Amino acid sequence: xxxxxxxxxxxxxxxxxxxxxxxxxxxxxxxxxxxxxxxxxxxxxxxxxxxxxxxxxxxxxxxxxxxxxxxxxxxxxxxxxxxxxxxxxxxxxxxxxxxxxxxxxxxxxxxxxxxxxxxxxxxxxxxxxxxxxxxxxxxxxxxxxxxxxxxxxxxxxxxxxxxxxxxxxxxxxxxxxxxxxxxxxxxxxxxxxxxxxxxxxxxxxxxxxxxxxxxxxxxxxxxxxxxxxxxxxxxxxxxxxxxxxxxxxxxxxxxxxxxxxxxxxxxxxxxxxxxxxxxxxxxxxxxxxxxxxxxxxxxxxxxxxxxxxxxxxxxxxxxxxxxxxxxxxxxxxxxxxxxxxxxxxxxxxxxxxxxxxxxxxxxxxxxxxxxxxxxxxxxxxxxxxxxxxxxxxxxxxxxxxxxxxxxxxxxxxxxxxxxxxxxxxxxxxxxxxxxxxxxxxxxxxxxxxx
Amino acid sequence: xxxxxxxxxxxxxxxxxxxxxxxxxxxxxxxxxxxxxxxxxxxxxxxxxxxxxxxxxxxxxxxxxxxxxxxxxxxxxxxxxxxxxxxxxxxxxxxxxxxxxxxxxxxxxxxxxxxxxxxxxxxxxxxxxxxxxxxxxxxxxxxxxxxxxxxxxxxxxxxxxxxxxxxxxxxxxxxxxxxxxxxxxxxxxxxxxxxxxxxxxxxxxxxxxxxxxxxxxxxxxxxxxxxxxxxxxxxxxxxxxxxxxxxxxxxxxxxxxxxxxxxxxxxxxxxxxxxxxxxxxxxxxxxxxxxxxxxxxxxxxxxxxxxxxxxxxxxxxxxxxxxxxxxxxxxxxxxxxxxxxxxxxxxxxxxxxxxxxxxxxxxxxxxxxxxxxxxxxxxxxxxxxxxxxxxxxxxxxxxxxxxxxxxxxxxxxxxxxxxxxxxxxxxxxxxxxxxxxxxxxxxxxxxxxx
Numbered sequence: 001x002x003x004x005x006x007x008x009x010x011x012x013x014x015x016x017x018x019x020x021x022x023x024x025x026x027x028x029x030x031x032x033x034x035x036x037x038x039x040x041x042x043x044x045x046x047x048x049x050x051x052x053x054x055x056x057x058x059x060x061x062x063x064x065x066x067x068x069x070x071x072x073x074x075x076x077x078x079x080x081x082x083x084x085x086x087x088x089x090x091x092x093x094x095x096x097x098x099x100x101x102x103x104x105x106x107x108x109x110x111x112x113x114x115x116x117x118x119x120x121x122x123x124x125x126x127x128x129x130x131x132x133x134x135x136x137x138x139x140x141x142x143x144x145x146x147x148x149x150x151x152x153x154x155x156x157x158x159x160x161x162x163x164x165x166x167x168x169x170x171x172x173x174x175x176x177x178x179x180x181x182x183x184x185x186x187x188x189x190x191x192x193x194x195x196x197x198x199x200x201x202x203x204x205x206x207x208x209x210x211x212x213x214x215x216x217x218x219x220x221x222x223x224x225x226x227x228x229x230x231x232x233x234x235x236x237x238x239x240x241x242x243x244x245x246x247x248x249x250x251x252x253x254x255x256x257x258x259x260x261x262x263x264x265x266x267x268x269x270x271x272x273x274x275x276x277x278x279x280x281x282x283x284x285x286x287x288x289x290x291x292x293x294x295x296x297x298x299x300x301x302x303x304x305x306x307x308x309x310x311x312x313x314x315x316x317x318x319x320x321x322x323x324x325x326x327x328x329x330x331x332x333x334x335x336x337x338x339x340x341x342x343x344x345x346x347x348x349x350x351x352x353x354x355x356x357x358x359x360x361x362x363x364x365x366x367x368x369x370x371x372x373x374x375x376x377x378x379x380x381x382x383x384x385x386x387x388x389x390x391x392x393x394x395x396x397x398x399x400x401x402x403x404x405x406x407x408x409x410x411x412x413x414x415x416x417x418x419x420x421x422x423x424x425x426x427x428x429x430x431x432x433x434x435x436x437x438x439x440x441x442x443x444x445x446x447x448x449x450x
Numbered sequence: 451x452x453x454x455x456x457x458x459x460x461x462x463x464x465x466x467x468x469x470x471x472x473x474x475x476x477x478x479x480x481x482x483x484x485x486x487x488x489x490x491x492x493x494x495x496x497x498x499x500x501x502x503x504x505x506x507x508x509x510x511x512x513x514x515x516x517x518x519x520x521x522x523x524x525x526x527x528x529x530x531x532x533x534x535x536x537x538x539x540x541x542x543x544x545x546x547x548x549x550x551x552x553x554x555x556x557x558x559x560x561x562x563x564x565x566x567x568x569x570x571x572x573x574x575x576x577x578x579x580x581x582x583x584x585x586x587x588x589x590x591x592x593x594x595x596x597x598x599x600x601x602x603x604x605x606x607x608x609x610x611x612x613x614x615x616x617x618x619x620x621x622x623x624x625x626x627x628x629x630x631x632x633x634x635x636x637x638x639x640x641x642x643x644x645x646x647x648x649x650x651x652x653x654x655x656x657x658x659x660x661x662x663x664x665x666x667x668x669x670x671x672x673x674x675x676x677x678x679x680x681x682x683x684x685x686x687x688x689x690x691x692x693x694x695x696x697x698x699x700x701x702x703x704x705x706x707x708x709x710x711x712x713x714x715x716x717x718x719x720x721x722x723x724x725x726x727x728x729x730x731x732x733x734x735x736x737x738x739x740x741x742x743x744x745x746x747x748x749x750x751x752x753x754x755x756x757x758x759x760x761x762x763x764x765x766x767x768x769x770x771x772x773x774x775x776x777x778x779x780x781x782x783x784x785x786x787x788x789x790x791x792x793x794x795x796x797x798x799x800x801x802x803x804x805x806x807x808x809x810x811x812x813x814x815x816x817x818x819x820x821x822x823x824x825x826x827x828x829x830x831x832x833x834x835x836x837x838x839x840x841x842x843x844x845x846x847x848x849x850x851x852x853x854x855x856x857x858x859x860x861x862x863x864x865x866x867x868x869x870x871x872x873x874x875x876x877x878x879x880x881x882x883x884x885x886x887x888x889x890x891x892x893x894x895x896x897x898x899x900x
Contacts, residue, residue, distance in 0.1 A: 044507055044518070044519075045507055045508065045511040045517070046505065046506070046509070046511055047508070047703075048504070049501055050499075050500065054493070054498070054500065055496060057493070057494055057496035058495065059496070066494070066495075067494040067495070068524065068529075069521060069522060069523050069524075069529075069533075070493065070494065070521070071519060071520070071521050072503070072521075242497060244497065253497075315771075316771055316774025316775070316783075317762075317767035317768065317769070317771040317773075317788065318767065320770075320788045321765075321767040321768040323767075324768075324788075324879075325766070325876065327843065328843075329766070329790070330790050330791070334790055334791045334793070335787065335788045336786070336787075337785065337798065338760075338767065338770045338785045338786035339785045340779070340784055340785045341784045343784070344759075344784050347829075348785065348787065348827060377797060377798060378798075379793065379797075392777060393777065393778075425775070429771075429774075
């Protein structure tokens with residue numbers, strides 16, 4: 001790290017005595033406290049995993065509101081009233097989902113109307129919206145749907161344009177309760193369009209800014225070792241860091257926070273550290289925030305007018321699937337030969353029979369001929385190839401499960417590398433595909449420099 | 451439905467006045483109540499989705515224990531003690547996960563030791579296990595790890611063979627608290643090996659038996675319409691039904707319950723209804739319980755000594771990926787040609803250029819030639835083909851996004867069918883692959899009858 005960094009940052013942002021922050025300390029910093037309530041028997045019998053609460057907790061965290069508790073309860077008046085009283089005894093904000101369906105089982109709206117001592121009145125605008133919702137879909141509107149336009153008089157209605165159960169914002173002595181339907185995309189729509197902005201205005205929480213750096217190719221603990229000095233420096237400057245691992249990928253989320261108005265300064269501070277990391281680890285850093293590796297590779301191919309094909313044995317089509325999950329992939333992806341049998345390796349890709357006999361199908365010679373065969377057959381600029389034993393068992397006594405050969409063929413020739421990933425079939429498939437995609441990314445970037 | 455069914459069932463199981471059960475009523479039936487506590491700041495900032503609670507709730511439900519509440523709290527003594535008191539005021543059982551790591555941040559074990567008025571003593575068997583755990587992995591054992599063998603004297607230790615944080619079973623006036631580490635596969639191992647059996651012995655909950663029927667090809671609401679008389683009859687006999695939809699698949703879970711000792715009778719009753727459903731809807735029912743469509747198709751191919759290949763345009767390799775996700779797929783799957791460009795359709799599969807020019811690539815003539823080309827090139831018994839516009843945009847003004855042609859080529863010739871799935875790219879890819887796989891399943895079953 002450069003010696004001048006601390007001076008530079010001290011000058012622009014005097015928080016450098018906040019060291020080694022943990023998430024709980026950030027929650028402490030966010031003085032305003034929320035609790036999240038989920039209503040529904042499906043969650044209590046394990047039929048549905050409660051993904052809404054994690055989404056809401058993250059969104060609140062991103063605007064500087066900490067979450068005390070997440071509670072899932074049954075769809076009964078007693079449980080709802082108890083949970084609200086309990087949460088308001090600790091928190092300033094309750095965010096609720098579920099229990100707002102059109103059937104008689106759903107009693108959340110009635111219970112909240114009673115709790116906040118108000119009454120239900122028909123909201124004409126909402127009634128028109130619901131009527132339009134059904135007529136535009138050619139569906140019959142039932143009485144239960146009409147009743148969804150009856151809403152608590154003292155609540156601010158947070159419009160739901162994706163369904164018929166509206167969001168409701170209640171206030172009581174400065175405290176706030178938001179009730180929303182449990183369908184994830186309806187709830188997310190209401191929060192994105194109304195809820196989050198209204199929360200910022202009402203509670204004026206501190207600013208928290210997050211950026212994510214995406215890495216491929218190094219495991220979490222080895223990565224942590226490699227960047228420990230950078231991490232210490234970053235924490236000494238009042239920023240926090242989270243490692244978010246998944247098979248083949250480790251995401252690094254950097255968070256910075258401070259009083260409102262300091263957004264620009266915090267962003268600069270985070271960018272400084274990200275750029276430093278990118279200088280040190282460019283081969284493994286493939287993107288930021290919501291990018292995907294297949295998307296980044298696709299953009300690079302398109303930018304340079306290059307095309308791609310793949311030849312897959314052990315990945316069995318997953319590599320092509322990753323590439324074609326990106327809308328517009330047909331602009332640069334020509335196709336894949338999934339060659340699961342030795343005969344198809346010979347027939348479709350022109351791998352030599354004698355090479356397979358001499359080396360076995362999991363070998364450097366075969367993976368190179370596969371890549372070259374795909375490049376020739378599809379006429380693409382680059383071709384990627386995979387062959388190995390995905391597992392959990394190996395059909396070849398001399399090849400352990402998890403042994404994978406990867407190859408890349410391109411204008412600068414063909415190269416291959418061997419990897420040993422482990423025994424999990426699904427993990428081997430995923431990690432092989434990501435590894436060879438990141439290899440291609442580096443190959444294209446290197447070619448750019450030539 | 452046959453008129454004699456009700457008589458038959460009444461004779462063997464006198465519960466037929468239990469009608470129209472909802473999950474909450476089953477929870478009511480299970481008089482024994484549990485609450486689930488999850489400890490961890492990662493969940494409260496939305497960094498981790500709490501999947502442990504859903505898993506535990508389902509396992510408890512499967513052995514007849516209902517869950518009142520699921521609560522996620524912060525890793526502080528105050529929050530833990532408050533939550534335990536609160537849950538024990540309503541429930542007989544608390545199942546806790548998280549907060550048992552080797553670092554000083556984790557204070558759950560100490561807090562529980564204090565709550566249950568006991569003391570920590572070193573458990574020699576556990577200490578040896580932890581020492582062995584580290585030496586067998588060639589890792590250094592730190593002081594924090596040694597301390598994990600210090601365990602509450604009055605707790606029954608539920609051995610964790612997958613990690614170093616043990617499960618603990620506390621009792622107080624007949625009520626039970628189980629504390630386990632938050633790593634899902636460690637927690638699941640402890641519950642499967644010790645926890646669930648011990649709970650059954652301690653609480654002797656009623657029996658609940660579940661069977662799942664797996665369907666492909668009909669949406670949830672249309673399916674519900676088709677089987678409404680069957681569903682009514684099933685509910686009238688005291689069984690309950692849940693629809694569990696995901697893209698392309700609807701699972702039907704049938705649950706039956708009663709006093710211990712009646713397992714056989716309940717199983718017969720459920721089987722009766724499943725067999726009735728299979729008779730009515732065999733083309734859409736592909737399996738039961740934990741089976742997968744690709745696994746079922748693989749078993750059928752293997753049983754008959756048949757082989758398969760695929761030719762994929764819009765599914766982009768996902769169909770081959772589904773097939774090769776099954777261990778041992780190389781016994782019957784020969785490969786896939788992912789032909790994303792028109793040239794590759796011609797070059798790799800031998801589709802005629804003039805057919806593409808005359809009909810466009812999304813057409814009956816092209817999808818049939820693709821299937822026939824794959825069958826010829828790979829030399830397989832059957833070949834499946836997909837071509838369409840996955841979306842969200844369409845490159846062809848005359849073809850709407852979501853328009854998909856599917857084909858199957860086999861010993862009895864080649865057939866194609868057109869489908870219109872919608873605008874979501876990932877959904878179109880998934881549903882296309884599942885639809886053509888289920889078509890193949892029916893094709894093989896029909897061939898069996900000939």
